[in-house]
Amino acid sequence: MSTALLIEQLLNGLQFGVMLFLMAAGLTLIFGVMGLINLAHGSLYMVGAFACAAVAAATGSFWLGLAASLAAAAAAGALVEIVVIRRLYERDHLDQVLATFALILIFSEGTRWLFGSFPLYLDIPSALSGAVELPGGARYPLYRLAIIGVGIVVAAGLYMLISKTRLGMRIRAGESDREMIGALGVDIRTLYTVVFALGAALAGLAGALVGALQSVQVGMGEPVLILAFVVIVIGGIGSIKGALIGAILVGLVDTLGRFLLPKLFVAFMGPSQGTTMGAAIASMLIYVVMAFILAFRPRGLFSANA
Template identity: 85%
Template sequence: MSTALIIEQLLNGLQFGVMLFLMAAGLTLIFGVMGLINLAHGSFYMIGAFACAAVAAATGSFWIGLAASLAAAAAAGTLVEVAVIRRLYDRDHLDQVLATFALILIFSEATRWLFGSFPLYLDIPPVLAGAVALPGGAHYQLYRLAIIGIGVLVAVGLYYLISRTRLGMRIRAGESDREMIAALGVDIGTLYTMVFALGAALAGLAGALVGALQSVQVGMGEPVLILAFVVIVIGGIGSIKGALVGAVLVGLTDTLGRFLLPKLFTVFLGPADGATTGAALASMLIYIVMALILAFRPKGLFPATA
């Protein structure tokens, strides 16, 4: 097992974690500020991917498609918040789950009606199509490094937004005591719409970025949504810092587990049984990590209320 291969897998895990952070950051903001369980968050991921693929195909520019993904996901989030979610804030979580699950079905069928059942494909922009040299002689895709860089910039931007701006102050206050800031004259409805649109735009950005690495298809957001919920549970609900740490932890754990565990079990059980057992355990590894963390930190690693 070479050093270059290990570094490559570490970078793959980091890139996967950054993508999960873009999903989980919006999800944890929405849950932390609004107390809303939004199962339709994965649909914004799908909308961003389809918008980017369609616009990039029509214009020939990945970057215009990327901007379209942000706009489309934010617009969809605004529409959903105003038309549906606004009626659910005072309802219990079961009503929220049922309503947002219905939104998953609506968005999936609407996307299938617009684009058909066949997947779309998004090309990596030429400027990011190359590779960079790694220690040991291997090469790593430049586009994946760009995703990591974008994730870091988003994390820094969110930190600045939440901790240093007036809007961030209102978001933090809304998370702590929404009745008080409403009494002080803050338009809580507009604040909720802005937070929801921001979360949807981040999910759309994640979908657009990953769309160049895999096919863009209906239902692509639901598997990622499950992992995003794992991330915010591990990191702490409502915490951007927790979302970042949890996402990187999940990304590295999943990637390195799928890479190392089959090799490890092969040593003891032989090639066939070792590969099967290692792959099965690797698929459960992030949930085992989540259970262990919650056993010692029931509110997650960095709860917003800590």
């Protein structure tokens, strides 16, 4: 195994982790502030991808599509919060799960009605279509490096928003004592709508960025949603720092596991059986890591205020 190939897989894991962070950051923000289990978060990821693909196809500009993904996902999130979610805050988690699961079905069928059952495709923008040379001579797509860069910028922006701004102060206060900040005159309903729209916009951004790497299709958000829940459980529910660390950990473990474990088992069991066994174990590796972490830190790696 060459150094260049290993570096490429590390970068793939980092890029996958950054995408998961964009999903998990919004999810953990919504749960931390509102105490809401939102199964429809993956549908907002899908909305962002379809909005980007549709606008990019109509205008020929990926960048306009990217802006449309943010706007569409944020608007969809705000509308969902006002019409549906606002009635669930005082209900138990089972009601929240059932209602947001119903939203998955509504979003899926609505998207299929608007765009049809066939997948859409996004072209990588020409400015990011090249590749850079890695140590050892291999080449790595510039677009994937750009996704990593976007994730770093978003993580820094969220840190500044949460820790340095008045809105961030209200968000942190809402996590700790929502009744008190309501008594102090903060409009809780508006704050919740803003937080939900922000989380939805992050999911939409992730969907748009990944849409250029794979097809845009109905139901694309559900598999990513499962991994996003794994990320926030590992990182600590309500913690943005935990979402970042957990996402990178999950991305690297999943990517390197799928790359290395089949090779390891082939050395002991032969090509056919070793590849099958290695792939099977690699597919459950992140859940093993999650169980191991929770055995020692039941609340995750970081607290809600970290």
